[in-house]
Amino acid sequence: MEFRNTLEFSLEMDKNDALAKYREEFVYPKVNGKEVIYFTGNSLGLQPKRAKTFVDDIMTDWANLGVEGHFYADKPWWDYHERLIPPLAKVVGAKPKEVTVMNTLSVNLHFLMVSFYTPNSKRYKILCEEKAFPSDQYMLHSQVRYHGFDPGDAIVEVKKRAGEHYWRTEDILAKIDEVGDELALVLIGGVNYYNGQVMDMELITKAGKKVGAKVGWDLAHAVGNVALKLHDWNADFAAWCSYKYMNSGPGNASGVFIHERYLDKKDIPRFEGWWGTKKSERFLMKPHFEPMPNADAWQVSNPAVLSMAPYLASLELFEEVGMEALIEKQKALTGYLEFILKEIDTEVDSSFEIITPQERGCQLSVFLHGQGRALFNFLMENGVIVDWREPNVIRLAPAPFYCSFEDMYRFGQLLKEGIQGKK
Numbered sequence: 001m002e003f004r005n006t007l008e009f010s011l012e013m014d015k016n017d018a019l020a021k022y023r024e025e026f027v028y029p030k031v032n033g034k035e036v037i038y039f040t041g042n043s044l045g046l047q048p049k050r051a052k053t054f055v056d057d058i059m060t061d062w063a064n065l066g067v068e069g070h071f072y073a074d075k076p077w078w079d080y081h082e083r084l085i086p087p088l089a090k091v092v093g094a095k096p097k098e099v100t101v102m103n104t105l106s107v108n109l110h111f112l113m114v115s116f117y118t119p120n121s122k123r124y125k126i127l128c129e130e131k132a133f134p135s136d137q138y139m140l141h142s143q144v145r146y147h148g149f150d151p152g153d154a155i156v157e158v159k160k161r162a163g164e165h166y167w168r169t170e171d172i173l174a175k176i177d178e179v180g181d182e183l184a185l186v187l188i189g190g191v192n193y194y195n196g197q198v199m200d201m202e203l204i205t206k207a208g209k210k211v212g213a214k215v216g217w218d219l220a221h222a223v224g225n226v227a228l229k230l231h232d233w234n235a236d237f238a239a240w241c242s243y244k245y246m247n248s249g250p251g252n253a254s255g256v257f258i259h260e261r262y263l264d265k266k267d268i269p270r271f272e273g274w275w276g277t278k279k280s281e282r283f284l285m286k287p288h289f290e291p292m293p294n295a296d297a298w299q300v301s302n303p304a305v306l307s308m309a310p311y312l313a314s315l316e317l318f319e320e321v322g323m324e325a326l327i328e329k330q331k332a333l334t335g336y337l338e339f340i341l342k343e344i345d346t347e348v349d350s351s352f353e354i355i356t357p358q359e360r361g362c363q364l365s366v367f368l369h370g371q372g373r374a375l376f377n378f379l380m381e382n383g384v385i386v387d388w389r390e391p392n393v394i395r396l397a398p399a400p401f402y403c404s405f406e407d408m409y410r411f412g413q414l415l416k417e418g419i420q421g422k423k
């Protein structure tokens with residue numbers, strides 16, 4: 001499609017956008033009385049309007065029913081999380097039995113490593129991307145130390161090539177081969193938080209499994225953003241948070257995928273709790289753990305329904321729209337943003353550089369040459385919510401649910417003004 005950097009063109013794009021009406025489903029923060037242009041759906045998605053009703057319903061049931069709400073609320077609390085599973089399984093390309101919702105992301109990755117990082121003296125190494133999200137680095141280091149290994153030896157980081165901003169798939173595959181039968185686990189971010197790169201999850205999973213390692217994915221920046229086929233790709237496990245592209249609310253519950261080959265088993269290493277035990281026996285208070293036949297076996301505590309309520313509200317929207325339509329709009333929207341950035345870059349004489357490769361979802365990360373926080377501050381003061389990553393990167397993630405083509409145009413105009421003003 002041929003883009004144009006004009007207001008008329010952006011309005012025409014919005015007019016022809018079948019998802020444009022979903023803007024009405026979200027609440028926009030305001031700056032100077034005007035709704036913002038929101039680019040930080042990769043950090044915290046906007047609030048779906050219907051989320052409040054879902055939370056209010058639980059508050060009302062709690063007020064009216066007290067403990068009885070567990071079984072007699074309109075949506076009973078004791079199996080509330082089960083409502084999230086079917087729509088979520090579609091988002092991540094899994095069978096419903098392979099998915100559950102519990103805890104938070106870092107906690108879940110630790111729990112999953114209890115099951116899937118079981119090193120021995122020969123096979124103990126973990127492969128990840130260099131400069132993985134800090135929580136992942138801390139997780140991996142502490143897991144390795146917990147098992148008595150030295151992170152300096154046991155953690156293998158795949159580096160970017162000198163002068164490049166992204167990882168080459170061939171380098172990741174070569175490293176997997178090189179570590180070979182010492183490799184216990186591959187655990188990588190499916191979409192990198194810093195440069196927005198989408199990893200080739202299918203190929204990497206295949207390569208990891210070929211050398212006998214377990215392969216898991218941190219999908220914080222991937223879920224609700226890019227196409228996922230966790231079951232078909234044959235990943236062992238994955239986990240994600242829901243507060244980014246899934247619009248579930250700050251710090252909210254994490255989702256988990258565990259491939260069906262590990263389900264309905266008693267002899268798998270796992271930290272267990274009463275919510276993982278068979279539903280029919282959960283209140284019999286028996287001394288022995290009988291696992292649920294699905295991913296719920298990894299549940300430990302009873303569900304935090306107040307936080308699952310906005311997640312369920314948001315999943316209704318995902319169910320209604322479907323990932324295919326979202327991804328189609330995302331490609332056009334991010335493509336348009338890239339076009340505008342490139343146009344402006346020529347107009348203001350090479351002031352910045354997009355460091356996100358073409359393998360991407362929503363996010364474009366932009367390295368600001370010679371500009372800095374002053375430009376970031378200018379954007380924020382003028383109602384563009386972006387985020388800043390050291391040393392000089394702003395991340396722009398136009399989420400297709402609530403960002404418009406007009407937003408991209410208006411952002412471009414402000415960016416130009418900001419750069420020109422700061423020169």
Ligand SMILES: Cc1ncc(COP(=O)(O)O)c(C=O)c1O
Binds near residue numbers: 106251
């Ligand atoms: C890639 C990645 N991994 C892990 C986390 C940690 O998430 P949580 O604080 O929910 O454990 C984040 C949070 O933003 C993230 O972006």
